[in-house]
Amino acid sequence: MKQIGLLFFCLLSILFASCEREYTPPPLTEPTYTGKFANTTIKQLRERYAKITNPELIADEVIIRGVVTGNDESGNIYKQIYLQDETGAINIGVDQNAIYGSYQVGQEVFVNLKDLYILKYGDELQIGLAKSQANRISWEVFKEKAQMNSWPKPQDLKPLPVTLDKLTDDMVHRLVEIKGVRFVNGGKNAFTTNDVTTNEEIKNKDGRILIVRSSNFSDFAKDILPQGEGSLYGILGRFNGTWQLILRTKRDVLEFDGKAPEVVQPSAGTFFKETFGNGTYPSGNRPKINDFKDFDMKAPVQYREDAQVADIRSISGGYGAHIWLPANRDATVRISGINTKDKGAVTLSYELTANLYDAGAKANLNQIQVKVNGVLMNVDSKEISNAAGDNGKFYKVTIPGIPQGDNVVLEFVSSAALNQVGFRLDNIQLEGTAGKGGETIIVEKK
Template sequence: MKKRNRNYLCMLLILSVIGFCCYRKFDMPPPYTGINLTANLTIKELRAMHFAGGFECILDDYVIEGIVVADDRHDNFYKSIVLQDSTGGITIRMDGTGLYNNYPVGRKIAVKLKTLWLGDYAKMIQLGAAVDRSDSAFPELRPIPTPLFDKFILRGTLNNPVIPKPVRMDELQDSLQSCLLLIDNVEFSTADTGRTYADAVNKLSDNATVKSCTGGSAYLRTSGFAGFAGAKIPRGNGSLVAVYSVFRTEKQLMLRDTSDVRMDGLRCTAAGFKVLAAENFEQAALGQELSINGWRNIAESGGIRFAAKKTGGNTFAEISAFATGKAGVVSWLIMPSINLSNSANEVLRFETKDAFDNGGTLQVFASTNYDGGSTPSKFKWTLLKAVVAKGSVSAVRGDWLSSGKVSLSGLNGNVWLAFRYDAADPPSAFDKRTTTFQLDNIRVDGN
């Protein structure tokens, strides 16, 4: 028993000694003090070291410093970041993905240039780690390997201001390569508007032509892998923020994201608005269901259709499920299709009145796949944001209520616009929704 106790005490002593010896005090990491390196070369001076078509290894202890103005967050800049200082910009090829996690837009970085290489791809100057000469006819600049990122690139402060340089389209030149630019008063060519930036399904890159109202044009190049490849190209006029690039003799612009495109103004290639469609019902026959050339007046359920009515010398369309005894009413008044391919900034306007409102609704929809038949509910319709009269419970609303400007700018090709009435007048008092609606002065304008 004594021997066992002695062994137990010895074991405790050994464990105590081991625990004491293994205990280590961990120091807190030193506070961040920024990049401990001073730039001794500007990006403009770095670019001047390159001779077109060649490769140059940098042998001196040069350092450049700048702010990241574009990264790979939305996959339009593949395995690269774009660095810019007050003198110019340079694209840095890096053999990794998710670079934006450590090198996001707005981060200040310094790059130690010794043993890195300059080269160009179709006259676009880039910075990399080596030259691949396996194909002697087409040598290629290699990106910086991931394990060497921290050797060459020192990370500095985050969230530094990124201000694009304002330029005109006709001012684009090689000195602006890899610079973030702001170009005002531009628009996409009519042939490109409404289509997607690139082929997101087949992952194919594509170009779209950007034109300036004061002269000059460039291609907007988008990768098929970009997160916004499937987004629609806008049809208006406005401003564009992009990184300038070249491909041989072609001038190219590259988006970071579609938030850098703001084109809500009138196109400069067309003078003012033009009327694409209009109807005030003044020629409609009174006292009967509306029958207007090209329009569809469809009672999909309940047998109730829009009719022409007249008050105070004004003719309008009216519909109501009151006293019909129909348990469910779905009625459509559909305009003739409108081709929006050759216009921009399209706006729908109309006016409404309501009466004896008890829950019936009138809504406006748009469709690009409706076939013009008698069962519109079988097709895809997008609800448009419009102001429609409501709340007049004891009589007809006194004044006409404007819908406001209902934007159609996200639509392209042949588009159907429809007014849909939903109501019910069951025999029981429960769920009666028989609101009367009046509709007038429908108009679609575009630029």
């Protein structure tokens, strides 16, 4: 029996040996795009549709060319890809899972946008298909519209180095590198908690904060945030004015040193000062707040006045650049993205004057109301009048007790019911001290 079994084993071995051959995969054909050349850059596309409010059909043949910088490989990006060229970046919603199997990072793609839609989500542009599921393009349509060219070249992708104090509109959706940051909850929290998409903060040495947003469906969702200082790659996003970073995979987390942060003592002194530039803005050249580019404080600080009533101007008679709040109009100047953390007791100050040309004109400085994080602040009554010589006289208003936070929002509210003369607003400052705040102070500016 043993001999028969041995003989049977040998026959099987010979049979399998004779049948076994070296496997040769079928040849793959390098994708080659043969369609029309790109006729629009991503920057031109974004500029063309910058002011849309509703989804808009792209009726003409607009062709863009770009490289895939982000996909759903880790699950942190869901049903979309990010595309960028030399001028800018945009994301495209696609109703498909595992897009990364076809459209890999580094893949050059030509996209014909005709009959697709461009829309805004979180006030940022993206490509999609209106009235479909979450405005996403069907997989069949997307493959037809987005034609690949050549093999992916991920090694050629160079993330744009950025710093948290110099984030600009043209960086939205770009692949970036941020150096010298630490996770506020490094070594403590996971990337996500409670099985929901989670925002965790990173901070640089100047105390500036950026959100890192991670999905609970990502394959690194339960990994602990790295401790110490390091660098990150990722897609730089913005949602309703708030900047955020989206990691593509865990590989975007680079070389954190594991060291505990230094203890930060409250800092004193002025850390926010807005003078509205050093230029002059004569009649006929008075930019609206949303169009103005010369603010002293840069991103992540954002300025808005959606009624398009207030403007930046300067006139003769000693008025430098300032905000003009016209009479009998509703206007709210909103300043967001202000970081007051680790500044001790924070005090707000600003300068205000009223147009009191007529002999009987009078007003009150508290007619320009101030809100901080949506809460109305107390401003003491201070009546001013032409008779008292207050026409064009600036007063400094000081408000203590500004809260701590990485995204404090200031609002200067001018209502038609209260502002009936016109006010000029200038020199907005925030100062941190180690002391305690007092009461509102209004003093004449000398």
